[in-house]
Amino acid sequence: MTIYDIARQAGVSASTVSRVLNNRPGINGETRKKVLRIINETNFSASEAARSLVNQTSNMIGILVSDIRNQHHIEGAYMISQHFVEKGYCSILMNAGSSDESKAEYVKILATRRINALALIGSTFQCDLVKQAIEDYLPAIPVVVQNGYFDLPNVSSVIADELLGTMDAVNYLYTHNRKAIGFINNNDTPSNRKKMKGYFIAAEERNMKPRIITSCPDDAEGGAMATRHLLEEYPEVDAIIYAVDLLGVGGSRYLLDIGKKIPADIAIIGTDNSPYSKISNPRLSTIDNKLDELSQDCYEILSRAIIDPSYVEHKVVKPILVHRETT
Amino acid sequence: MTIYDIARQAGVSASTVSRVLNNRPGINGETRKKVLRIINETNFSASEAARSLVNQTSNMIGILVSDIRNQHHIEGAYMISQHFVEKGYCSILMNAGSSDESKAEYVKILATRRINALALIGSTFQCDLVKQAIEDYLPAIPVVVQNGYFDLPNVSSVIADELLGTMDAVNYLYTHNRKAIGFINNNDTPSNRKKMKGYFIAAEERNMKPRIITSCPDDAEGGAMATRHLLEEYPEVDAIIYAVDLLGVGGSRYLLDIGKKIPADIAIIGTDNSPYSKISNPRLSTIDNKLDELSQDCYEILSRAIIDPSYVEHKVVKPILVHRETT
DNA sequence: GCCTCCTTTGCAATCGATTTCAATATATTT
DNA sequence: AAATATATTGAAATCGATTGCAAAGGAGGC
Numbered sequence: 001m002t003i004y005d006i007a008r009q010a011g012v013s014a015s016t017v018s019r020v021l022n023n024r025p026g027i028n029g030e031t032r033k034k035v036l037r038i039i040n041e042t043n044f045s046a047s048e049a050a051r052s053l054v055n056q057t058s059n060m061i062g063i064l065v066s067d068i069r070n071q072h073h074i075e076g077a078y079m080i081s082q083h084f085v086e087k088g089y090c091s092i093l094m095n096a097g098s099s100d101e102s103k104a105e106y107v108k109i110l111a112t113r114r115i116n117a118l119a120l121i122g123s124t125f126q127c128d129l130v131k132q133a134i135e136d137y138l139p140a141i142p143v144v145v146q147n148g149y150f151d152l153p154n155v156s157s158v159i160a161d162e163l164l165g166t167m168d169a170v171n172y173l174y175t176h177n178r179k180a181i182g183f184i185n186n187n188d189t190p191s192n193r194k195k196m197k198g199y200f201i202a203a204e205e206r207n208m209k210p211r212i213i214t215s216c217p218d219d220a221e222g223g224a225m226a227t228r229h230l231l232e233e234y235p236e237v238d239a240i241i242y243a244v245d246l247l248g249v250g251g252s253r254y255l256l257d258i259g260k261k262i263p264a265d266i267a268i269i270g271t272d273n274s275p276y277s278k279i280s281n282p283r284l285s286t287i288d289n290k291l292d293e294l295s296q297d298c299y300e301i302l303s304r305a306i307i308d309p310s311y312v313e314h315k316v317v318k319p320i321l322v323h324r325e326t327t
Numbered sequence: 328m329t330i331y332d333i334a335r336q337a338g339v340s341a342s343t344v345s346r347v348l349n350n351r352p353g354i355n356g357e358t359r360k361k362v363l364r365i366i367n368e369t370n371f372s373a374s375e376a377a378r379s380l381v382n383q384t385s386n387m388i389g390i391l392v393s394d395i396r397n398q399h400h401i402e403g404a405y406m407i408s409q410h411f412v413e414k415g416y417c418s419i420l421m422n423a424g425s426s427d428e429s430k431a432e433y434v435k436i437l438a439t440r441r442i443n444a445l446a447l448i449g450s451t452f453q454c455d456l457v458k459q460a461i462e463d464y465l466p467a468i469p470v471v472v473q474n475g476y477f478d479l480p481n482v483s484s485v486i487a488d489e490l491l492g493t494m495d496a497v498n499y500l501y502t503h504n505r506k507a508i509g510f511i512n513n514n515d516t517p518s519n520r521k522k523m524k525g526y527f528i529a530a531e532e533r534n535m536k537p538r539i540i541t542s543c544p545d546d547a548e549g550g551a552m553a554t555r556h557l558l559e560e561y562p563e564v565d566a567i568i569y570a571v572d573l574l575g576v577g578g579s580r581y582l583l584d585i586g587k588k589i590p591a592d593i594a595i596i597g598t599d600n601s602p603y604s605k606i607s608n609p610r611l612s613t614i615d616n617k618l619d620e621l622s623q624d625c626y627e628i629l630s631r632a633i634i635d636p637s638y639v640e641h642k643v644v645k646p647i648l649v650h651r652e653t654t
Numbered sequence: 655g656c657c658t659c660c661t662t663t664g665c666a667a668t669c670g671a672t673t674t675c676a677a678t679a680t681a682t683t684t
Numbered sequence: 685a686a687a688t689a690t691a692t693t694g695a696a697a698t699c700g701a702t703t704g705c706a707a708a709g710g711a712g713g714c
Contacts, residue, residue, distance in 0.1 A: 002670055013694045018672055028692060043463040045439045049385060050670035052376035053699045068405045069398075078395045078422050085421070090436060093420040094412070095405050109417060112372045136370040220606045249606050256608070279547045279576050281583070281608035329700055340664045345702055355662060377700035380669045 001044050010038045021046055048090075052114065061091040061302075062110035064103070066122025068095040071275050073121045076146060076295025080119050083299050089116065096125070104133035111137035117302050121295065123147040123191035142305030144298045147191060147291070149314070156305065158297040158315045160289040162191055162271075165319030166198030169241050169269045169287050172321055174206050178239035178267055182211040184226045184251065185243040186218045192243050195271065199241065211237055216247065223250030238266055241287075245270035245277040248284050252326060268326035282325035289319045328371050337365045348373055375417075379441065388418040388629075389437035391430070393449025395422040398602055400448045403473060403622025407446050410626050416443065423452070431460035438464035444629050448622065450474040450518035469632030471625045474518060474618070476641070483632065485624040485642045487616040489518055489598075492646030493525030496568050496596045496614050499648055501533050505566035505594055509538040511553045511578065512570045513545045519570050522598065526568065538564060543574065550577030565593055568614075572597035572604040575611050579653060595653035609652035616646045 003017040010017065012031060019027050020035040038044075052058045061084045065073045081091040092110060096103040103125060110118060111133075118138060120130070126148035134143055134152060144156040166183075173181050183199045185192050196212070203210045211234040216226035223242060227250070231237060242248035248270030252262055260266050262282055270277050273288035297315055305311040330344040337344065339358060346354050347362040365371075379385045388411045392400045408418040419437060423430040430452060437445060438460075445465060447457070453475035461470055461479060471483040493510075500508050510526045512519050523539070530537050538561040543553035550569060554577070558564060569575035575597030579589055587593050589609055597604050600615035624642055632638040 003672095004670080014671080015673080015694060016692090019693090022672080024673095026692060031692080045435065045464060047380070047441060047670055048439045049376050049379035049441060050699090051672080053374070053380055053670080053701085054672045056699070058376060068401060071396075071398075074395060074401055082422065085436075090419065090440065091421070092417065094418065095409065108372065109412075112375045113417065114374060114376060137372060246606070253606075253608055276603075276606060279573070279580075279603060280606065281580055330702095331700080341701080342664060342703075343662090346663095349702080351703095353662065358662080374700055377669090378702080380671085380700080381702045383669070 001042060003044075003046065006035065006038050006042065006044055009042070010035045057116060058114040059089050060113055060115045061089050062113070062115040062118040063091055063093045064096045064106055064110070064118065064120050064125070065093065066096055066103070066120075066124040067098075070122070072272060072291035072295075075292060076121050076298070077119075079292075079295055080299045080302070083303070087303070096122075098124075100127045100129040103127070104129040107133040108137050115141065117141055117306050118143045119298050119302060120145045120148060121298075124189050126150070126190045140309070142302055142309060142311070144301050144305070146294050146298050154309070154312065156298075156301045156311075156313045156315075158294045158301065158313075158317065160191075160291065160294055160317050160319060162194040162287075162289055162319065163198035163201070165271070165287040165289055165321075166195045166241065167202040168319070168321055170199060170202035170206070170208075173239045173241075173267060173269070173327070174202075174208070176267075176327075179208065180211065180234065180236045180238050181208060182213075182230045182234060182237045182240045183243070184213045184216065184223065184230060184240060184247055186216055186222065186247060188215070195243050218244070218246070220246055220250030220253070223247030224254035225250075227251035227254050239263075239268070240266060241269045241271070243271055245272050245274040245280075245284060245286055248286070248326075249276050249280040252280065252282060252284065262326050269321075273322055277322075277324070285324045285327040286322050287319055288322045290317045293317055328369060330371075330373065333362065333365050333369065333371055336369070337362045384443060385441045386416050387440055387442045388416045389440070389442040389445040390418055390420045391423045391433055391437070391445065391447050391452070392420065393423055393430070393447075393451040394425075397449070399599060399618035399622075402619060403448050403625070404446075406619075406622055407626045407629070410630070414630070423449075425451075427454045427456040430454070431456040434460040435464050442468065444468055444633050445470045446625050446629060447472045447475060448625075451516050453477070453517045467636070469629055469636060469638070471628050471632070473621050473625050481636070481639065483625075483628045483638075483640045483642075485621045485628065485640075485644065487518075487618065487621055487644050487646060489521040489614075489616055489646065490525035490528070492598070492614040492616055492648075493522045493568065494529040495646070495648055497526060497529035497533070497535075499654070500566045500568075500594060500596070501529075501535070503594075503654075506535065507538065507561065507563045508535060508566045508568065509540075509557045509561060509564045510568050510570070511540045511543065511550065511557060511574055513543055513549065513574055515542070522570050545571070545573070547573055547577030547580070550574030551581035552577075554578035554581050566590075566595070567593060568596045568598070570598055572599050572601040572607075572611060572613055575613070575653075576603050576607040579607065579609060579611065589653050596648070600649050604649075604651070612651045612654040613649050614646055615649045617644045620644055 003014045006017045007014045063077045065077050096106045149157045213226045216222040270284045270286040273286045277284035277286045330341045333344045334341045390404045392404050423433045476484045540553045543549040597611045597613040600613045604611035604613045
């Protein structure tokens with residue numbers, strides 16, 4: 001079913017059908033009505049492939065997420081997608097896989113679809129392969145990175161100041177009489193490196209010995225296990241900061257199980273203000289890196305850059321501490 | 328940059344470039360090498376719009392999710408997407424909005440993109456408008472519904488027997504000496520209607536008076552509030568089944584706060600074996616409706632139906648009870 | 655040296671839309 | 685009534701790929 005079929009049935013030319021479909025002026029009211037009737041009767045819908053080809057634009061937005069299981073990522077992606085759909089775009093949402101190679105590969109896949117803009121959600125996109133892929137295959141369309149940075153003329157960024165957030169957490173705990181503050185990290189990402197660096201800087205400023213677990217499984221059990229290890233090595237610990245809320249949920253559960261009081265014996269601060277932190281028992285205090293706000297900013301930058309391709313912005317968002325039942 | 332540009336630079340015709348791009352036989356080794364060199368040097372990537380037009384296929388899979396914030400939905404969508412990407416498809420993942428109108432609208436949007444297959448994730452797709460949209464705009468491509476059913480020749484389904492799951496939960500509690508079992512529901516969906524029906528049937532079989540809250544906000548606080556209402560109306564309640572885990576998390580927290588012992592005073596069973604149920608404190612017992620397995624089945628049905636368009640399957644998956652700390 | 659066969663390549667049509675330009679029909683002006 | 689302006693429509697080119705068919709060139713057989 002093509003516009004030619006519609007044209008024949010309506011007794012007009014394909015040009016006329018096209019003009020009706022696109023609400024172009026200069027079409028007789030009766031003709032328009034007749035064409036619309038046929039279109040409705042036949043449930044015709046125009047091929048986007050053909051439209052894309054002649055219009056030189058796909059009306060698609062690419063959204064690449066580094067880890068779709070991360071609630072903030074997925075909500076951010078959802079929000080961006082939703083907004084663009086309302087504007088008549090179609091958004092391709094993809095999970096980019098864990099390796100740098102696969103991330104770059106996905107950029108290339110989206111390039112073949114001739115997307116109009118690209119959003120990268122997650123700090124792990126910040127790597128050479130992805131940068132190269134953007135430079136090679138998407139040098140001219142607006143790109144925005146949530147929590148990452150590329151020195152490229154068409155790439156904007158919105159970054160959480162995670163270093164500052166972790167420093168704030170350390171300083172808060174220190175000024176509330178915690179002198180043996182531990183830090184538990186799950187894996188090595190640009191984002192986690194910033195958190196660790198913040199921890200080290202603040203610890204040094206306070207003349208505190210760093211007490212750290214550098215890696216553990218990325219789930220509640222991992223958090224519990226790492227907490228046990230931390231306490232074995234540093235029994236004096238009276239506060240723990242976790243690189244991810246979920247670790248803190250597991251950690252606090254473990255501490256309760258071995259008879260510690262929270263926060264009396266050990267204070268706990270997670271990171272990201274995730275849904276888990278809100279519903280955990282005890283409710284987890286957390287460093288809110290404003291990940292949702294970041295995604296909102298990404299959308300705004302992107303929609304501006306689609307209109308004005310020269311528009312590029314680099315924004316840094318300040319985190320805040322959210323106090324619940326573990327501090 | 329088109330294949331004609333590549334052809335000119337390589338001193339060959341566009342046909343030759345196309346044949347190299349698609350690994351067609353009958354091309355001289357030297358010619359192939361030269362063309363590939365130019366393609367790499369220029370970072371050329373062929374327009375999918377043009378390919379789609381001539382090949383009469385988009386190589387895209389549509390995935391519509393009814394609520395992207397539901398972890399099971401998003402993990403299912405992710406899994407399906409991932410598998411198809413590995414097969415060379417590109418998947419369009421969209422959140423279909425809450426109204427039936429918007430869901431039908433999304434079906435139409437995907438139809439204009441000429442997707443090769445469609446997966447609908449979530450019971451709320453089961454409505455007349457969506458059925459009509461599929462009939463009108465996607466009458467010939469394979470469609471599969473996760474946890475929903477349409478009587479249409481091209482639509483397969485994989486359904487969780489949620490009625491049975493809830494009956495099992497009631498029966499388990501009853502045979503473990505709970506005689507005043509309550510049920511708390513959040514909102515009215517096909518899926519929740521099946522759960523409620525299961526509760527009513529099992530309660531009747533046991534000659535138990537139904538004790539039910541039919542709706543509440545869809546979050547932990549909502550669960551807490553609804554639990555309070557249930558206890559106000561039926562103070563004798565000694566077990567509660569929740570239509571959604573998150574309600575159970577909020578409910579158990581509330582019960583603990585007012586001094587009840589779990590499960591000694593009141594047993595609790597959530598639904599869906601979500602991440603929340605695993606990390607909550609106490610860990611929530613739950614009706615596992617095998618939502619992840621459902622999505623896996625959707626993928627398998629879809630990949631079979633893409634090869635053989637006449638393939639249609641209707642599958643029912645049996646739920647199991649997962650016992651943790653609240654039963 | 656001529657004919658056949660095979661390998662390799664190019665020409666041209668095609669997919670389904672959009673858009674420019676020309677043509678026709680009608681209305682308006684003088 | 686002739687000339688001009690305006691509204692409406694259609695023909696044909698175009699977007700960037702794919703592919704059937706024809707053709708060119710070289711190898712081998714007689």
